Amino acid sequence: MGTDGQGREDWMGTRLDDFNDFRGRMNGRILGEDHPAIKRFFGVDTLTYHAGALDERTKEMLGLVSSMVLRCDDCVSYHILQCHRLGVSRAEMFDIFSVALTVGGSIVIPHLRRAVAVSDEVEENARRRSI
Amino acid sequence: MGTDGQGREDWMGTRLDDFNDFRGRMNGRILGEDHPAIKRFFGVDTLTYHAGALDERTKEMLGLVSSMVLRCDDCVSYHILQCHRLGVSRAEMFDIFSVALTVGGSIVIPHLRRAVAVSDEVEENARRRSI
Amino acid sequence: MGTDGQGREDWMGTRLDDFNDFRGRMNGRILGEDHPAIKRFFGVDTLTYHAGALDERTKEMLGLVSSMVLRCDDCVSYHILQCHRLGVSRAEMFDIFSVALTVGGSIVIPHLRRAVAVSDEVEENARRRSI
Amino acid sequence: MGTDGQGREDWMGTRLDDFNDFRGRMNGRILGEDHPAIKRFFGVDTLTYHAGALDERTKEMLGLVSSMVLRCDDCVSYHILQCHRLGVSRAEMFDIFSVALTVGGSIVIPHLRRAVAVSDEVEENARRRSI
Amino acid sequence: MGTDGQGREDWMGTRLDDFNDFRGRMNGRILGEDHPAIKRFFGVDTLTYHAGALDERTKEMLGLVSSMVLRCDDCVSYHILQCHRLGVSRAEMFDIFSVALTVGGSIVIPHLRRAVAVSDEVEENARRRSI
Amino acid sequence: MGTDGQGREDWMGTRLDDFNDFRGRMNGRILGEDHPAIKRFFGVDTLTYHAGALDERTKEMLGLVSSMVLRCDDCVSYHILQCHRLGVSRAEMFDIFSVALTVGGSIVIPHLRRAVAVSDEVEENARRRSI
Numbered sequence: 001m002g003t004d005g006q007g008r009e010d011w012m013g014t015r016l017d018d019f020n021d022f023r024g025r026m027n028g029r030i031l032g033e034d035h036p037a038i039k040r041f042f043g044v045d046t047l048t049y050h051a052g053a054l055d056e057r058t059k060e061m062l063g064l065v066s067s068m069v070l071r072c073d074d075c076v077s078y079h080i081l082q083c084h085r086l087g088v089s090r091a092e093m094f095d096i097f098s099v100a101l102t103v104g105g106s107i108v109i110p111h112l113r114r115a116v117a118v119s120d121e122v123e124e125n126a127r128r129r130s131i
Numbered sequence: 132m133g134t135d136g137q138g139r140e141d142w143m144g145t146r147l148d149d150f151n152d153f154r155g156r157m158n159g160r161i162l163g164e165d166h167p168a169i170k171r172f173f174g175v176d177t178l179t180y181h182a183g184a185l186d187e188r189t190k191e192m193l194g195l196v197s198s199m200v201l202r203c204d205d206c207v208s209y210h211i212l213q214c215h216r217l218g219v220s221r222a223e224m225f226d227i228f229s230v231a232l233t234v235g236g237s238i239v240i241p242h243l244r245r246a247v248a249v250s251d252e253v254e255e256n257a258r259r260r261s262i
Numbered sequence: 263m264g265t266d267g268q269g270r271e272d273w274m275g276t277r278l279d280d281f282n283d284f285r286g287r288m289n290g291r292i293l294g295e296d297h298p299a300i301k302r303f304f305g306v307d308t309l310t311y312h313a314g315a316l317d318e319r320t321k322e323m324l325g326l327v328s329s330m331v332l333r334c335d336d337c338v339s340y341h342i343l344q345c346h347r348l349g350v351s352r353a354e355m356f357d358i359f360s361v362a363l364t365v366g367g368s369i370v371i372p373h374l375r376r377a378v379a380v381s382d383e384v385e386e387n388a389r390r391r392s393i
Numbered sequence: 394m395g396t397d398g399q400g401r402e403d404w405m406g407t408r409l410d411d412f413n414d415f416r417g418r419m420n421g422r423i424l425g426e427d428h429p430a431i432k433r434f435f436g437v438d439t440l441t442y443h444a445g446a447l448d449e450r451t452k453e454m455l456g457l458v459s460s461m462v463l464r465c466d467d468c469v470s471y472h473i474l475q476c477h478r479l480g481v482s483r484a485e486m487f488d489i490f491s492v493a494l495t496v497g498g499s500i501v502i503p504h505l506r507r508a509v510a511v512s513d514e515v516e517e518n519a520r521r522r523s524i
Numbered sequence: 525m526g527t528d529g530q531g532r533e534d535w536m537g538t539r540l541d542d543f544n545d546f547r548g549r550m551n552g553r554i555l556g557e558d559h560p561a562i563k564r565f566f567g568v569d570t571l572t573y574h575a576g577a578l579d580e581r582t583k584e585m586l587g588l589v590s591s592m593v594l595r596c597d598d599c600v601s602y603h604i605l606q607c608h609r610l611g612v613s614r615a616e617m618f619d620i621f622s623v624a625l626t627v628g629g630s631i632v633i634p635h636l637r638r639a640v641a642v643s644d645e646v647e648e649n650a651r652r653r654s655i
Numbered sequence: 656m657g658t659d660g661q662g663r664e665d666w667m668g669t670r671l672d673d674f675n676d677f678r679g680r681m682n683g684r685i686l687g688e689d690h691p692a693i694k695r696f697f698g699v700d701t702l703t704y705h706a707g708a709l710d711e712r713t714k715e716m717l718g719l720v721s722s723m724v725l726r727c728d729d730c731v732s733y734h735i736l737q738c739h740r741l742g743v744s745r746a747e748m749f750d751i752f753s754v755a756l757t758v759g760g761s762i763v764i765p766h767l768r769r770a771v772a773v774s775d776e777v778e779e780n781a782r783r784r785s786i
Contacts, residue, residue: 026768029775033745037572037753044568045761048233048561053222058189059230065193066200066234067762069369071465072726074765075234090426091184098430099190102179103197103206105367106438107331107460110467113419120422157375160382164352168360168441175437176368179430198369200762202596203333205372221557229561236760237569238591238724241598244550251553288637291644295614299622299703306699307630310495310692315484320451324492327455328462329631332496334595336634353446361455364441365463462631464727483688491692498629499700500593500722503729506681513684572757577746582713586754589717590724594758615708623717626703627725 016121019077049082057086061096068100071111077118084122093119147252150208180213188217192227199231202242208249215253224250278383281339311344319348323358330362333373339380346384355381409514412470442475450479454489461493464504470511477515486512540645543601573606581610585620592624595635601642608646617643671776674732704737712741716751723755726766732773739777748774 031039049059060082067075083093097115101108162170180190191213198206214224228246232239293301311321322344329337345355359377363370424432442452453475460468476486490508494501555563573583584606591599607617621639625632686694704714715737722730738748752770756763 023768026771029771030767033749035749035753036576037568037574038749038756040564040568040571041753041756041761044561044564045233045764047564048229050561052226052229052560053220054192054226058192059226061185061189062193062196062227062230063234066196066230069197069367070200070234070762072762072765075762089184094426094428094431095183095185095190096193098179098183098428098434099193099197101367101431101434102176103194103201103367103369105331105363105365105370106434107365107463107465107468108367109438110465112423113416116419116422154375157378160378161374164356166356166360167445168437168443169356169363171433171437171440172360172363172368175430175433176371178433181430183429200760201369203369203372206369225557225559225562229559229565232562232565232760234760234762236724236756236758236763237565238594238596238599238758239760240569241596243554244547247550247553285637288640291640292636295618297618297622298707299699299705300618300625302695302699302702303622303625303630306692306695307495307633309695310491312692314488314491314691315482316454316488320454321488321492323447323451323455324458324489325496327459328492328496331459332462332631334631334634337496337631351446357445357447357452358455360441360445361452361459364438365456365459365468462629487688487690487693491690491696494629494693494696496629496631498593498625498627498632499696500627500725500727500730501629502700503727505685506678509681509684569757572753576750576753577744578716578750582716583750583754585709585713586717586720586751587758590720590754590758593721594724599758613708619707619709619714620717622703622707623714623721626700627718627721627730 016077016081016118016125019074023074023078057083057088060086061088061092065096065100065103068097068108068111068115069104071104071108073111073114076111076115080115080118080122084119084126090119090123147208147212147249147256150205154205154209188214188219191217192219192223196227196231196234199228199239199242199246200235202235202239204242204245207242207246211246211249211253215250215257221250221254278339278343278380278387281336285336285340319345319350322348323350323354327358327362327365330359330370330373330377331366333366333370335373335376338373338377342377342380342384346381346388352381352385409470409474409511409518412467416467416471450476450481453479454481454485458489458493458496461490461501461504461508462497464497464501466504466507469504469508473508473511473515477512477519483512483516540601540605540642540649543598547598547602581607581612584610585612585616589620589624589627592621592632592635592639593628595628595632597635597638600635600639604639604642604646608643608650614643614647671732671736671773671780674729678729678733712738712743715741716743716747720751720755720758723752723763723766723770724759726759726763728766728769731766731770735770735773735777739774739781745774745778 027042031042049056049063051059054062060079064076064079064083067079080093083096088096097112101112158173162173180187180194182190185193191210195207195210195214198210211224214227219227228243232243289304293304311318311325313321316324322341326338326341326345329341342355345358350358359374363374420435424435442449442456444452447455453472457469457472457476460472473486476489481489490505494505551566555566573580573587575583578586584603588600588603588607591603604617607620612620621636625636682697686697704711704718706714709717715734719731719734719738722734735748738751743751752767756767
């Protein structure tokens with residue numbers, strides 16, 4: 001929420017790097033505090049996406065759709081990165097977005113816009129690296 | 132929410148039939164009203180779960196996890212029925228529950244309890260029919 | 263949530279009376295506690311729906327759609343009763359439901375079903391009284 | 394959420410233009426994907442606010458209050474623009490904000506602040522154009 | 525949600541026993557499945573309320589207010605039981621309810637009514653045992 | 656939501672001043688409108704955190720955990736400032752964060768990151784002032 005209309009071009013170019021940087025730095029601060037329940041929660045969070053009866057790819061898709069209906073832009077960005085890494089195609093991504101939109105309603109649309117912007121950036125980055 | 136502790140055995144025995152009956156009857160009342168935007172919304176809802184880049188089974192799993200993090204018991208029941216029909220196993224179901232629990236937190240637990248009760252009932256019904 | 267499939271016919275016949283009875287009794291318990299901030303909150307709640315720049319009828323419609331997207335069955339029942347009392351027609355009610363459904367998504371549908379059941383009961387009660 | 398404290402004056406001056414620009418551009422990207430269910434959802438979204446039993450103006454007010462209790466800043470901005478276009482006065486706007494605040498609680502206040510900032514900008518823009 | 529108006533007297537008399545029974549039975553079903561991430565989540569959930577920098581009593585109060593603003597009746601019932609066990613007085617309970625009501629808005633009121641009914645039952649049970 | 660990755664260093668340095676400035680200015684605009692129900696809601700909001708059966712410090716902790724599970728960054732910042740002012744230690748702060756994380760799930764993590772960044776800034780400011 002609320003990031004719309006604040007220098008999009010700029011946001012498009014550097015958002016993922018900044019996001020990953022801030023995410024890494026603050027996760028370090030949080031885990032550095034050594035709080036037992038918080039630390040173990042982070043462990044559960046990691047374990048949840050390990051392959052089980054469902055493979056890692058399907059679990060990341062489940063994480064993405066959950067993040068989208070709960071309207072958490074950072075979580076959406078994170079799971080788009082994971083989905084892309086695990087080979088989820090753009091067409092599959094839009095099927096996930098479609099479930100989130102129908103279940104969560106038009107209130108999801110601003111997050112959908114930002115999710116598409118993130119997908120575009122992820123794909124653009126991948127194209128650049130492959131040249 | 133709120134169904135806990137209200138004659139569970141009873142609820143367990145007849146809930147799915149009653150749920151399906153009320154669901155069918157009220158959907159009839161709603162669509163019978165012939166409201167253009169509501170009618171078209173129901174059309175979109177159906178279309179969303181048709182096979183596309185992702186198959187129907189994956190889409191129902193996405194619908195289930197979304198319903199669970201948004202804590203809608205009826206939606207959870209509905210998608211459990213669909214997942215079961217499409218061959219999602221009990222172990223896969225628990226992987227979906229696990230993502231919902233981690234993403235949505237302990238607030239999801241009461242819905243998880245009811246989801247497991249529904250899964251139990253669906254499996255029990257299937258066993259009876261196959262005798 | 264969760265009331266689906268629990269003896270609907272029964273629910274349909276007595277729900278509004280029971281709801282009003284429990285509501286009245288517990289509001290009495292709450293206000294009887296004489297907690298200053300809670301008491302003043304209830305005062306603000308009443309004041310909010312008094313005619314201002316918008317009339318009472320429009321404000322109750324705003325209350326209804328808000329309750330529906332936030333998925334609170336009791337709040338929806340309450341505002342349906344108020345809207346009906348202030349002359350909101352069935353067709354207008356469905357327009358309100360339609361906005362709630364589009365904004366809030368398919369997760370609203372179980373609440374829409376119960377809202378239509380409540381509307382049916384309110385209309386049926388009104389018909390009986392007018393005979 | 395989260396836009397507070399990031400160069401407010403600046404935000405005040407250009408937010409609506411940037412918002413409309415990003416919104417238009419990304420809606421183009423989304424619809425350009427030609428996903429059947431997403432496309433039809435956008436169609437339902439448009440249809441929902443067409444005059445029916447309730448006029449367009451009342452429906453936009455319903456959309457505004459819904460967006461506010463669901464705490465979506467972009468949706469709030471959009472519906473404020475529509476309400477202003479359809480002649481909803483500042484006093485009526487505050488009556489809508491008041492319902493959202495009472496129903497949704499103090500958690501709505503940061504969104505109320507941004508909504509008032511948007512209303513101020515919309516009115517300022519209108520004044521400038523009318524000189 | 526949704527339990528209002530469904531034989532309150534009845535609900536009042538047996539709800540806590542039924543709730544505890546269903547809760548215990550289904551937790552057994554869930555943990556019996558031996559799903560690693562779900563099991564560890566339950567471990568974290570328990571650990572979270574152990575005394576740390578804050579004592580158990582304060583943590584249960586935090587759990588209660590969180591459950592109430594997230595509007596989960598079962599979670600509210602559970603934390604009321606814990607708070608009562610740890611000596612939180614009725615007056616303190618209403619202070620917690622008051623924060624939940626102000627932060628979460630009037631949408632919390634139906635849950636407040638049920639919370640007061642649960643508190644009444646817990647106190648009544650305590651009185652009976654002490655005779 | 657959404658503030659991640661937008662010039663964090665910058666955000667870290669000036670966020671609290673900007674937040675307080677925007678907050679004060681817009682609260683002035685809101686109260687200056689003299690809307691009776693909105694004005695009284697602000698009064699209730701203030702009253703809620705006055706010492707009663709629970710002291711101010713405990714109430715602010717309840718406000719903080721509520722804001723966090725409801726994922727409102729501005730509300731979280733505000734209550735962190737209040738908690739710090741009332742002597743809540745960093746270790747106690749992390750106990751509050753831990754309850755919010757367990758109850759609200761991994762969707763709370765991005766808000767936890769920003770909460771820790773705000774706590775860091777508040778502590779840094781306090782250190783500077785005490786030199």
